Amino acid sequence: MVRFVTSLLALSATAFATQTCTASSQCPEDKPCCSQYGECGTGAYCLGGCDPQASFSLDSCAPMPICESKSYTWENLDNCALNTKYLGDASKSDWTYSGFPKTEDNNLLMTMPKDSVGTLFANNHYIWYGKVSGKIKSSRGQGVVTAFILLSDVKDEIDYEFVGADLAAVQTNYYWQGVLDWHNGGNASVDGGDTFDDWHTYEIDWTPEQVQWIVDGEVKRTLLKSDTFNETANRYQFPQTPSRLQMSIWPAGQASNAKGTIDWAGGLINWDSQDIQEKGYYYATIGQVDIECYTPPAGTTQTGNTSYLYTSEAAMQANVEIVGNSTVLGSMGATGLDMTLGANSSSNATSTGSDSVPTNGSGAIGGAASNSSSSTSSGTSSTESGSSGTSTGFTQTPSASKDNGAPNQNERVLRGSLFAVLVAVVVLVTL
Ligand SMILES: *[C@@H]1O[C@H](CO)[C@@H](O)[C@H](O)[C@H]1NC(C)=O
C-alpha cells in the first residue's frame, strides 16, 4: 500500500499542479483537507482517509464514524456508495468504492479490467480495536495484488496482501504512522496452497495489546505492542488509531511503478493472461465479511456515541476521544471547518471545484480509463458498473450551473474523469 502511494504521488505531482500535503507542509485554509493520497481539497477529501496531521488544522477532517459490529454479504451493492457520491453518512452507506465491482452468488467480485488500476472498497465505519474477518479468494497472476487491510487516517496499518505470483502464502505487515520498516513484514503459508481457487478465512484480531493474523482459525502471527517500543522516541510504534477496513485489487506490477514494487509483486502484469482473455478482468472474490468492535481503551474520554476525533497531532491512542459530533458533510464543498456548507442547495453533491473527490489511482482512474462494458461476464451475475467515469460523467451532457459559477456535479466528475484518463495515459505511455 505504501508502495502504491509513493508511485502514484510522483505521477500526479508531476503531471498536474495539485497541491500536495505532508505533516510538515499542511493544506491551505480554502482546501484544508489532506486526502489519503496526500492532496488538498474539500468534500470527500475531508472524509475517510483525511489526514489530520497534514491538513490545515486538526478539525479540518470530518469526525470519523464510530465502529459498528456487523456482518456483510453481497446480494447487491445497495449499501455501497460511489466515492463521488458519499457525504459521510455511514448509516446509509456502509461502504465507499471506486472501480469495477460486481456481485455474483452473494459474493463481491472486485475486478481489474485490462489496463485499469482495479477496484477499492473502504468500510465507512472506523474500527478502534476489534476483530475483522473476511472469507476471500484472492486474485492470481504475477504483478496482481489483492489487499485486505486496516488503515487509519494517520497511516497506522495492519495488512494482509495476496501477491498473485505466490498463491501458497499470504503476506502480513503492519505500519505505525506510515513509517517504512521493511522488517515489519511476514509471510503466512495457507493450507492447501491455493489462495485463488479455495475459500479461506483471514482474520485480524486487534486489541490495545496485540495484533494477531489468523488464517482458517489458526494463529499465524502475533505482534505484541510491548515489542514495538522505540526507546529513543519513548513511544510504542504500534497501530493504535481508528482504522477503516479496505479491500482492493491493484496492479502492483505495472511498469510505471518502482522496481522494488514490481519485484515484490512477482514481476510485470500480463494483460493477456487467462483471466483477461476468458473473463475480461483479473478479480478477487469476497464472501462474508464480519466486523466485531471491541470496547475502547480504558481511560478514553467519551462524551457521545457517534464519532471519533483526534485531540492532538501526535495522533497516538491517548489522543483519540469519542464524541457526539455529526460525520456528515452538507456538500462536496464542505469541510470539517464548516460541515453544513451547501447543505441547503438543491444538489448537495454540487462541488466548488475539482478538488472534492480524491483519486487514488484505483477506481476513479481505472473507471474512467477503461470501458466498463468490457467487463461484463456471462452467467447470472448482477453487474454494477461502479466506475465514476462511466456511471456519472461521460454519458451525460454537462449543464452549466447558473447561480454561483461553480461547476456542477457532471462537470466536476467529467473533469475528474479527464484527470483520470490523463493519468492513465501517462501510465500507459510509460509502460
Ligand atoms: C464537535 O461538536 C462540538 C459541539 O457541538 C463543536 O464545538 C466542535 O467544533 C465539533 N468538532 C468538530 C471537529 O466538528
Ligand SMILES: *[C@@H]1O[C@H](CO)[C@@H](O)[C@H](O)[C@H]1NC(C)=O
Ligand atoms: C512465502 O512462503 C512461501 C511458501 O510458503 C514461499 O514460496 C515464498 O517464497 C515466501 N515469500 C516470501 C516473500 O517470503
Ligand SMILES: *[C@@H]1O[C@H](CO)[C@@H](O)[C@H](O)[C@H]1NC(C)=O
Ligand atoms: C525511533 O525513534 C527515533 C526518533 O524519532 C527515530 O529516529 C527512529 O527511526 C525510530 N526507530 C524506528 C525503528 O522507527
Ligand SMILES: *[C@@H]1O[C@H](CO)[C@@H](O)[C@H](O)[C@H]1NC(C)=O
Ligand atoms: C450513547 O447512546 C445511548 C443510547 O443510544 C445513550 O443512552 C448513552 O447515554 C450514550 N452515551 C453517551 C456517552 O452519550
Ligand SMILES: *[C@@H]1O[C@H](CO)[C@@H](O)[C@H](O)[C@H]1NC(C)=O
Ligand atoms: C443535503 O444534506 C443534508 C444533510 O447535510 C440533508 O438533510 C438533506 O436532505 C440533503 N439534501 C439533498 C437534496 O440531498
Ligand SMILES: *[C@@H]1O[C@H](CO)[C@@H](O)[C@H](O)[C@H]1NC(C)=O
Ligand atoms: C439552511 O440551513 C440552515 C441550517 O444549516 C437553516 O437554519 C436554514 O433555515 C436553511 N435555509 C433554507 C432556505 O433551507
Ligand SMILES: *[C@@H]1O[C@H](CO)[C@@H](O)[C@H](O)[C@H]1NC(C)=O
Ligand atoms: C467500450 O466497449 C465497447 C463495447 O464492448 C467497445 O465497442 C468500445 O470499443 C470500447 N471502448 C474502449 C475505449 O475500450
Ligand SMILES: CC(=O)N[C@H]1CO[C@H](CO)[C@@H](O)[C@@H]1O
Ligand atoms: C493509498 C491507497 O489507499 N492506495 C490504494 C489505492 O488503490 C489500490 C488498489 O485498489 C490499493 O491497493 C491501494 O491500497
